[in-house]
Amino acid sequence: MRVDIGGGLRLFFDIEGPKLVPEGPAMRERPTLLLLHGGPGFDHSHLRPEHSTLTDLCQLVFVDHRGNGRSDYGDPRHWNLAQWGDDLVSFCAALGIEKPIVLGVSFGGFVAQSLATRHPDFPAKLILSSTAGTMRLERSYAMFERLGGPNARAVAERFWTDAANPDVVQPYLDTCFPLYNPTPQSPDRTARSVRHTAVLAHFFGPGGEGHRFDFLAELRRVRCPTLVLAGELDPITPPSLSEEIVAALPAGLARYEPFKAAGHSVDLDDPVRAFAIIRDFIRS
Amino acid sequence: MHVSVGDVRLFVDIEGAGLAPEGPIMRERPTLVLLHGGPGFDHSNLKRSHGALADVAQLVYLDHRGNGRSERSVPERWNLAQWADDLHALMQALGIVRPIVLGVSFGGFVAQAYALRHPEGPAKLILSSTAGHMRIDRALAAFERRGGSAARAIAERFWCDAENPAVFDPYFKACMPLYNTTPQDPDGMKRAVMNLAVLSHFFKPGGEGYRFDFLPELHRIRCPVLVDYGEDDPITPPACSEDLLRVLPKRLATEARFVGCGHGVLRDDPLGGAQVIRDFILR
Numbered sequence: 001m002r003v004d005i006g007g008g009l010r011l012f013f014d015i016e017g018p019k020l021v022p023e024g025p026a027m028r029e030r031p032t033l034l035l036l037h038g039g040p041g042f043d044h045s046h047l048r049p050e051h052s053t054l055t056d057l058c059q060l061v062f063v064d065h066r067g068n069g070r071s072d073y074g075d076p077r078h079w080n081l082a083q084w085g086d087d088l089v090s091f092c093a094a095l096g097i098e099k100p101i102v103l104g105v106s107f108g109g110f111v112a113q114s115l116a117t118r119h120p121d122f123p124a125k126l127i128l129s130s131t132a133g134t135m136r137l138e139r140s141y142a143m144f145e146r147l148g149g150p151n152a153r154a155v156a157e158r159f160w161t162d163a164a165n166p167d168v169v170q171p172y173l174d175t176c177f178p179l180y181n182p183t184p185q186s187p188d189r190t191a192r193s194v195r196h197t198a199v200l201a202h203f204f205g206p207g208g209e210g211h212r213f214d215f216l217a218e219l220r221r222v223r224c225p226t227l228v229l230a231g232e233l234d235p236i237t238p239p240s241l242s243e244e245i246v247a248a249l250p251a252g253l254a255r256y257e258p259f260k261a262a263g264h265s266v267d268l269d270d271p272v273r274a275f276a277i278i279r280d281f282i283r284s
Numbered sequence: 285m286h287v288s289v290g291d292v293r294l295f296v297d298i299e300g301a302g303l304a305p306e307g308p309i310m311r312e313r314p315t316l317v318l319l320h321g322g323p324g325f326d327h328s329n330l331k332r333s334h335g336a337l338a339d340v341a342q343l344v345y346l347d348h349r350g351n352g353r354s355e356r357s358v359p360e361r362w363n364l365a366q367w368a369d370d371l372h373a374l375m376q377a378l379g380i381v382r383p384i385v386l387g388v389s390f391g392g393f394v395a396q397a398y399a400l401r402h403p404e405g406p407a408k409l410i411l412s413s414t415a416g417h418m419r420i421d422r423a424l425a426a427f428e429r430r431g432g433s434a435a436r437a438i439a440e441r442f443w444c445d446a447e448n449p450a451v452f453d454p455y456f457k458a459c460m461p462l463y464n465t466t467p468q469d470p471d472g473m474k475r476a477v478m479n480l481a482v483l484s485h486f487f488k489p490g491g492e493g494y495r496f497d498f499l500p501e502l503h504r505i506r507c508p509v510l511v512d513y514g515e516d517d518p519i520t521p522p523a524c525s526e527d528l529l530r531v532l533p534k535r536l537a538t539e540a541r542f543v544g545c546g547h548g549v550l551r552d553d554p555l556g557g558a559q560v561i562r563d564f565i566l567r
Contacts, residue, residue: 001302002379003287010379015298015342019285022332025474048305059298096286096293191308 002070005090012070013063013091014044017055031058031124031282034088034100036065036108038265040079041200043069045192047105050267053275057282061100063091065111067199079202080209085114089122101282103127105265106237107203110213113245116226117218126226127278130234130265132241133248134214143235147179156235164205169197179235181263219248227255227281231262231269255281286353289373291361295353296374297327297345300338314407314565315383316341317371319348319391321548323362324483326352328475330388333550340562341384346374348394350482359485363492368397372405384565386410388548389520390486396498399505409509410561413517413547415524416531417497426518430462439518446487452480464546465516502531510538510564514545514552538564 002010020027035051037044044062054060064071066087067079088111092100102123104112109131116126137160145153152175159172173190204210226249230242239258246256257277262269267278286293303310318334320327327345337343347354349370350362371394375383385406387395392414399406420443428436435458442455456473487493509532513525522541529539540560542549550557 003377012379014302016301018299018331018335018345019297020328020331022328022471022475025471027328027475045303045305045310048301048303052301094287188305188308192305192310 003091003094005087005094009066009072009074011063011066011072011087011091012044013061013095015062016052016060017058019059032061032097032100033058033282034061034063034092034097034102036063036088036102036104036111037068038106038108039200040065040068040107040203041196041198042193043195045069045194046189050271050275051103053271054278054282057279058101061095061097063088064194065108067202068196069194073196073199076198076202079199081110081114081213082118084111085118088115089119092122099124101125101127103129103278104131105129106131110215113215113219116222116224117215120221120223123224125224125281126222127229127281128226128242128245129229129267130231130237130242130263131245132237133216133219133245134241135210135237136241137211139238139240140236143238144176144179147233147235148175152176152179160204162206163208163210164201166197166201169200176235179263181231181265181268182233182261183263183269185268216244216248219245220250222249222253224253225255225281225284226253227257227277229257229259229266229274229277231259231264231266233262233269234264236264287374287377289349289370289377292349292355292357292370294349294355294370294374295327295347296378297331299331299335299343299345300341302342314341315344315380316565317344317346317375317380317383317385319346319371319385319387319394320351321389321391322483323348323351323390323486324478324480326476326478328352328477329472332469332472333548333554334386334558334561336554336558337561337565340565344378344380344383346371347477348391351479352477356479359481362482362485364393364397364496365401367394368401371398372402375405382407384408384410386412386561387414388412389414393496393498396502397496399507400498400501403504403506406507408507408564409505410564411509411511411525411528413513413520413525413549414528415520416499416502416528417524418493419521419524420494422521422523423519426521427459427462430516430518431458435459435462443487444489446491446493447484447489449480449484459518462518462546464548464551465514465544466552468551499527499531502528503533505532505536508536508538508564510540510561512540512542512549512557512560514542514547514549516545517547519547
């Protein structure tokens with residue numbers, strides 16, 4: 001499905017699980033979980049089927065960010081975190097979705113932080129999974145070197161310093177992507193995604209917002225309970241970046257859950273524990 | 285969710301994914317829009333009866349304008365043309381192209397209005413326990429067969445005087461239990477957000493419920509249609525579905541007649557009723 005969020009720009013979304021379920025003499029209302037994908041330049045599909053297991057607990061709303069996947073691309077001038085965050089407020093208004101729990105993975109976590117710092121009353125809860133308040137590539141390179149040796153480091157450096165160059169993307173996908181997770185991942189996950197590399201180049205190209213954004217000072221504005229999930233073997237957003245998020249959030253709001261043997265997107269390496277924690281957080 | 289269709293916001297709920305991961309692709313699944321009966325009831329009971337169809341399609345439930353959790357609007361806009369146009373506007377607002385539209389009872393009236401007013405709209409139609417034209421004479425005879433002369437008398441009072449609030453309770457108590465051949469969940473009615481003003485408006489003496497007649501128009505239908513109905517349905521008796529099958533283009537119509545079932549086949553035969561719909565969706 002696609003819905004107009006204003007000015008004729010339509011965002012793609014998909015939904016799993018009903019909002020209202022029959023229960024005795026009443027229709028019980030379940031929470032809405034808004035799921036934000038990574039990239040940018042990928043689409044929501046990488047969150048499936050793993051996150052679909054939450055369907056018994058809440059209504060899942062998967063959305064492709066502006067410029068990504070099956071959503072309208074719009075003007076590249078609007079490919080920025082403030083806009084991506086604001087888009088979700090417009091999106092939820094168009095669908096009458098109130099107080100969603102917002103889960104962002106990786107780049108989706110940047111958008112979730114933009115949303116929660118610009119619109120602190122909007123989310124009921126936040127789940128920041130394998131993400132960062134600000135990117136620190138020197139730490140990423142060190143982790144790539146640790147996991148894949150100096151060649152992996154060199155390929156990563158070439159990519160992250162020159163992401164607008166199409167020649168650097170494939171070597172990165174071939175050499176560095178397999179280091180994201182200690183568990184081998186099916187190539188089908190990447191194949192399933194509608195890719196739009198222009199938005200990746202725009203965001204992470206030299207001087208792009210991906211190298212400049214910093215939510216650490218803003219995170220004190222967050223007002224809702226926040227779950228932070230990090231894999232200790234994550235090369236691209238190493239756990240110290242999640243620790244920075246936790247330290248920057250208002251006292252008492254953050255729950256931090258590191259995963260020893262997991263990489264980027266902890267649910268791919270340790271689904272049982274990851275979803276047990278997410279479920280507990282949604283219910284609590 | 286609530287989605288604007290112009291002057292009102294309609295309540296919408298969704299069950300089952302639109303895209304399913306399958307190897308290297310995301311497979312698109314059909315969209316099945318479910319239209320509830322009444323009017324004056326809401327989508328809630330379709331969830332219980334039809335939710336199992338989420339294994340073959342993305343289910344989109346809505347409450348019609350004036351019904352359930354949708355905005356009330358005004359009685360001047362409680363009519364089949366408007367309800368059909370609302371569905372069209374909702375499909376546009378959600379970017380749903382060529383849905384399969386299933387209407388039960390009153391929902392079937394809206395489904396017919398939609399298909400006739402927006403021939404490019406539906407990919408398929410499922411007309412369940414419904415009619416192209418209400419025939420209260422048939423209904424009264426069927427109530428008498430199923431519940432004796434007392435049931436007939438109460439039905440007659442209701443259907444001749446639906447604007448009178450005093451007629452509802454006796455009808456719900458004496459006649460609704462005759463709709464089906466198996467005992468129904470007593471919580472079903474409690475779960476629905478009711479607005480009987482719409483029912484009164486539609487079925488009042490001289491109301492649209494007695495005037496609409498799609499039978500002369502249904503030859504214009506362009507998509508495959510499944511007509512499923514129960515032999516023991518007192519309110520839209522089998523003859524009403526037979527009328528539909530008589531006027532629908534022969535090559536497009538499929539009949540599914542259920543022995544031992546009443547109004548809303550899936551309420552009496554959930555597995556058999558759902559299987560026929562599944563087969564129709566998938567073929």
